[in-house]
Amino acid sequence: MADGRLNGKVAIVTGGATGIGGGIADKLAAEGASVLIVDIDDAGANTRAASIRDKGGLASAMVGDVSTEDVAKAMVDRGVDEFGRLDILVQNAYGVIGLQDGSALETTVDSWHKGMNLLVMAHFLGAKYAVPAMRASGSPDEYDPGPWTGKGIRHGDPPPREIGRIVNISSVHGLLQAANTMVYETGKAAVNGLTRQMAIDFGPLGITVNAIAPGHMVTENLEKLWAEVGNEEGFHLEELQYPVRRTGTPDDIGNAVAFLCSEEAAFITGVVLPVDGGLSIQLQENIVLELKNYIQENPNLKTFFDGGFGTGDRR
Ligand SMILES: NC(=O)c1ccc[n+]([C@@H]2O[C@H](COP(=O)([O-])OP(=O)(O)OC[C@H]3O[C@@H](n4cnc5c(N)ncnc54)[C@H](O)[C@@H]3O)[C@@H](O)[C@H]2O)c1
Structure with a gap:
């Protein structure tokens, strides 16, 4: 039986079949939470849930597209029915990889709505x-908030505490x-604003709302893309852009989510936390100039962008 900081809590993780969501589901379960994985990938969600149970x-797993209201409602009902309560979302x-490509000139109204429905709605x-x-x-039941020591901070009855946690997965693309x-950049920036808004609205209810902005996390899908399109030299170029000199893994995000869902994080809300090895704190014009020698010494390097993913040649 798993035992940790989230014992007795119940969590819903959307997109938890694979990638970052898979890492989050694994970590929350390892910390003692019961986890409902909601994903359009039925088989993947069930495989992930089974592997958690094996440990x-x-x-448990539920198939559904979370950009629809029916599924949003059904996943909450299912989590409560199956595990008895809900603490973490x-x-x-x-x-929608590919669908979000383009500036305002190429983006269609349909792709805007589809992207925004999933990214934001x-x-x-x-x-x-x-x-x-x-x-x-x-x-x-086992939560003991301790004595209310609000004198000088807040008068009256203590506010509800430890009722819930919402963590929204944004991106460094929502910061820069x-x-x-x-569509993607605008959607992720909107997630950051929505997170702050919900933190204000739900703080008085005892619910914290935070976002995480991951840098480049090598998920199963991205590992495949790197293997198909990139090469070692290209991957090292990616790493060199990170002050910690490595890219991320789903576990890095799982660890940050588990912390934000723990009681230790009770006073943290409305934060957009970059979990990006320092990628977003650098002055980017220097990065290119500092990497110039490496690029010249490795003229055959290939990154995952070389497969047509992303923005292409900027000259
Ligand atoms: N991988 C990265 O480098 C990176 C970086 C920054 C932010 N992110 C963000 O992290 C999150 C996860 O990304 P990832 O790289 O792990 O992606 P992924 O493609 O590896 O996994 C996404 C999961 O979401 C599921 N999914 C897709 N559409 C869905 C829908 N409508 N309803 C329910 N489930 C759905 C997929 O089936 C899949 O299991 C995304 O919000 C992404 O924008 C990823």
């Missing part, structure tokens, strides 16, 4: 149904913009 954790699902819908369920669940991917 002694509690997990991690909104991570995304998968899903987060609003998830919260709309999860927050009432978190409030109805209250604190886990890349060319010609308007």
